[in-house]
Amino acid sequence: MSERPAAPSDIGAAPTFRELFTPKLVTVLREGYGLAHLRADAVAGLTVAVVALPLSMAIAIASGTTPDRGLYAAIIGGFLVSALGGSRFQIGGPAGAFIVLVAAAVQRHGIDGVLLATMMAGAILVAAGLLRLGTYVKFIPYPVTVGFTAGIAVIIFASQIRDLFGLTLTEAEPGEFLAKVAALARALPTINPWAAAIAALTVAAIVMLRRWRPQWPGMLLAIVAASVVTAAMGLPVDTIGTRFGGIPASIPVPRLPSFSFELASAVLPDALSFALLGAIESLLSAVVADGMSGRRHRSNCELVAQGVANVGSALFGGIVVTGTIARTATNVRAGARGPIAGMLHSLLLLGFLLLAAPLAIYIPLAALAGVLALVAWTMAERHACAMLLRASRGDALVLVATFGLTVLRDLATGIVVGFVLGSILFVNRMAQAISLQAVPFDTADRAELEQAPAPDRDVLVYRVSGAFFFGAAAAIGAVLDRLAERPRTLVLDLSGVPFLDSTAAKAIEGTARRAQRAGAQLVVAGAVETVRTVLVAHGGRPPLVLFAPTIEAGIELSRK
Numbered sequence: 001m002s003e004r005p006a007a008p009s010d011i012g013a014a015p016t017f018r019e020l021f022t023p024k025l026v027t028v029l030r031e032g033y034g035l036a037h038l039r040a041d042a043v044a045g046l047t048v049a050v051v052a053l054p055l056s057m058a059i060a061i062a063s064g065t066t067p068d069r070g071l072y073a074a075i076i077g078g079f080l081v082s083a084l085g086g087s088r089f090q091i092g093g094p095a096g097a098f099i100v101l102v103a104a105a106v107q108r109h110g111i112d113g114v115l116l117a118t119m120m121a122g123a124i125l126v127a128a129g130l131l132r133l134g135t136y137v138k139f140i141p142y143p144v145t146v147g148f149t150a151g152i153a154v155i156i157f158a159s160q161i162r163d164l165f166g167l168t169l170t171e172a173e174p175g176e177f178l179a180k181v182a183a184l185a186r187a188l189p190t191i192n193p194w195a196a197a198i199a200a201l202t203v204a205a206i207v208m209l210r211r212w213r214p215q216w217p218g219m220l221l222a223i224v225a226a227s228v229v230t231a232a233m234g235l236p237v238d239t240i241g242t243r244f245g246g247i248p249a250s251i252p253v254p255r256l257p258s259f260s261f262e263l264a265s266a267v268l269p270d271a272l273s274f275a276l277l278g279a280i281e282s283l284l285s286a287v288v289a290d291g292m293s294g295r296r297h298r299s300n301c302e303l304v305a306q307g308v309a310n311v312g313s314a315l316f317g318g319i320v321v322t323g324t325i326a327r328t329a330t331n332v333r334a335g336a337r338g339p340i341a342g343m344l345h346s347l348l349l350l351g352f353l354l355l356a357a358p359l360a361i362y363i364p365l366a367a368l369a370g371v372l373a374l375v376a377w378t379m380a381e382r383h384a385c386a387m388l389l390r391a392s393r394g395d396a397l398v399l400v401a402t403f404g405l406t407v408l409r410d411l412a413t414g415i416v417v418g419f420v421l422g423s424i425l426f427v428n429r430m431a432q433a434i435s436l437q438a439v440p441f442d443t444a445d446r447a448e449l450e451q452a453p454a455p456d457r458d459v460l461v462y463r464v465s466g467a468f469f470f471g472a473a474a475a476i477g478a479v480l481d482r483l484a485e486r487p488r489t490l491v492l493d494l495s496g497v498p499f500l501d502s503t504a505a506k507a508i509e510g511t512a513r514r515a516q517r518a519g520a521q522l523v524v525a526g527a528v529e530t531v532r533t534v535l536v537a538h539g540g541r542p543p544l545v546l547f548a549p550t551i552e553a554g555i556e557l558s559r560k
Contacts, residue, residue: 020132021301024088028338037337044336045344048091048327050217052078052345053352055327055375057240057247057360058368059094060319062159063102065111067240067360068247068353069319070094075251075350077313077321082342085305086298087286091327091342092309096375097281098274098320100155100411105270107175115257117267118321119314121274125307128279134299137279138287140415141422143395145284146384147402148414153379154407156372158184163369164199166192166237177407195237195366202226202370219371226367227359241361249357251350254315273412274310274320280415282306282323292332326378394425431471436479437463439493439551458488459558461551465496470503477507484515484522489558493551495526505538512545521546525554 052074060070074093081092105114128134155177161184162173168190174180202222209218230237240246286297302323309321331341385403388395402418439461460483464476484490492508494500512522523546524535532547548554 025339041341044334044341047334048345049348050220054223064106073313073318076316077309079346080309082339086301089289112258115314117270120271122307122310124275129300129303143398144418147399148406151403151406153376157376160369163365166195194235199366199370202367227362230364231362238365246361247357278322285323285325427471434466434472461491463493467499468504469501473503473507480511491523491554500531509539523554
C-alpha cells in the first residue's frame with residue numbers, strides 16, 4: 001500500500017507545515033484504528049521488545065555505560081520516536097552504530113558529558129527538521145554509508161573481543177583501534193575458556209535458531225540459556241551483577257544533565273557527531289521500512305521526533321537514540337500496522353525493568369558480547385562492499401577511504417572525506433557526460449539555407465547536451481570561443497540542457513563577446529525558461545545574445 005496520492009490540485013504545490021510535521025500516529029488514528037489493528041501491533045511490539053531487550057543492554061555496556069542506560073533510551077526515546085515520528089514503523093532506541101561515538105565521549109567527558117551531548121544533539125536534530133534539512137541527508141553517497149557502516153562494524157567487533165574471550169588487561173583498554181588491537185593481542189594469554197565457550201555457544205544458538213526456527217526470539221533465548229547455565233554451574237565469568245551490581249528496577253526521576261559553558265563547548269563536537277549519525281541512521285531506517293511496506297515517511301517530521309526523543313532520553317539518563325534498521329525491519333515483518341507497535345515495545349521493556357530487573361544480574365557479559373559480534377557481522381554489509389569494489393575505481397576509492405578513516409581516525413572524518421570524494425567524482429562524471437556536437441545541415445532541415453546567398457550560408461550550428469555547469473564550462477567554453485571567431489552566426493542549441501549554472505552562463509557570455517569582436521553573432525536556440533533566465537542574469541541578453549525557440553528560427557533570425 002502507498003500513502004494517499006496527491007490530488008490534481010496538489011501536484012506541484014509546496015507542502016504545508018501540517019503536511020510536513022503531522023506525526024504518522026495521527027495519520028493512522030484518522031484512518032481508523034480498531035481492535036484488529038491493536039492486536040497486530042501488540043504482537044509486533046512484543047516481537048520487537050524481545051529483540052530490543054538484550055541489544056539495548058549490550059549496546060549500553062559496549063558504549064562504556066551501564067546496561068540500564070540502554071534500557072532507558074529504548075523505553076523513553078523509543079516511545080517518543082514512535083509517538084511523534086514521521087514513519088509508521090520506525091523503532092527507536094540505542095544503536096550499534098553509536099557505540100564508537102558514545103564510548104569515546106564517555107572517555108573524554110564522563111557520563112554527564114554524554115548526557116549533555118545527547119540533549120544538545122536532540123536540539124540540533126529538532127532544528128534540522130524544522131529547517132527542512134531532512135531531504136538533504138539523503139544525498140550522502142551510497143559508498144559512504146556502506147563504508148562507515150562497515151567501519152563501525154569492525155570497531156564494534158574489536159570492542160567485544162575482551163568480553164568474548166574473558167581477557168584480563170593490565171591497563172585500561174585503549175580507545176584507538178590499533179592501540180586496542182595491540183593491547184588485546186598482549187592479553188591473549190589470559191583467555192578465560194569458560195567465557196569463550198559461553199560466547200561461542202550463544203552465537204551458535206542464535207545462528208541455528210535463525211536458520212531452523214526464525215520465528216523464535218533467538219537472541220533472548222540464547223541469553224536466557226547462557227544465564228541459566230552460568231548461574232547453575234557457578235561459572236567464573238563476568239556478569240552484569242559482578243561488573244555493574246545489577247539494574248535498578250525503576251525509571252529515574254527526570255533531571256537536566258550537569259551544565260556549564262565549558263562542558264557544553266567541550267562536548268559540542270560530540271553532539272554534532274551524534275546528530276549527524278542519528279539523522280543518517282534514522283532516515284536510512286525509515287527508507288528501509290518504506291521499501292518493505294510500500295509506505296512513505298516524512299523525513300523532516302522524523303528528524304524532529306528523533307530530536308525530541310534524544311532530549312527525553314537524556315532527561316532520564318539514557319544514551320543516544322536513533323532509528324534502528326534491524327528492529328524496524330523486524331517490526332514490519334511482524335505485521336505492525338502503525339506507530340502503536342513501537343510504543344507498545346517501549347512499554348513492554350518498561351514492564352521488564354519494573355518486574356524482572358533483578359534477574360539481569362545473572363546475564364554473562366560474554367553472551368552479550370556474542371550478540372554484538374553477530375550485530376557487527378550483519379552490519380558489515382560484506383556483499384555491498386564487494387559489489388562497490390568491483391563497480392568502479394571511484395566507488396572503490398570512496399568506500400576504502402571512508403572505511404579506513406572511520407576505523408583509524410573517527411566517524412566524522414570518514415563521512416566528511418567520503419562525501420567530499422564522492423562529490424568530486426560525481427562532478428567529474430557529470431562533466432564527462434556533457435557533449436558538444438555539430439549539427440549537419442542535412443539533419444537540420446535547412447533546404448532554404450542552401451539556396452540562400454553565400455553570406456547566409458556562413459552559419460554553424462552546435463548542440464550542447466547534458467547539465468552545463470562549472471565542471472564542464474572550461475572545456476566547452478574553449479571550443480565555443482574558437483568557433484565564435486569563424487562563422488557569421490553561431491547557433492547554439494541548448495534544448496538538451498536541463499540545467500545551467502553561473503559559471504557556464506559566464507562562459508557563454510564570454511563566447512558571445514568574442515563573436516561580437518569578430519563581427520559574428522551568437523544565437524541561443526531551444527533554451528528552457530530556467531536556462532534563459534540564468535543567461536540573461538549573467539549578461540547574455542540581446543543584442544549580445546539572441547534567443548530563438550528552435551534551430552530553424554535561429555537560422556532565420558541570423559538573416560535579419
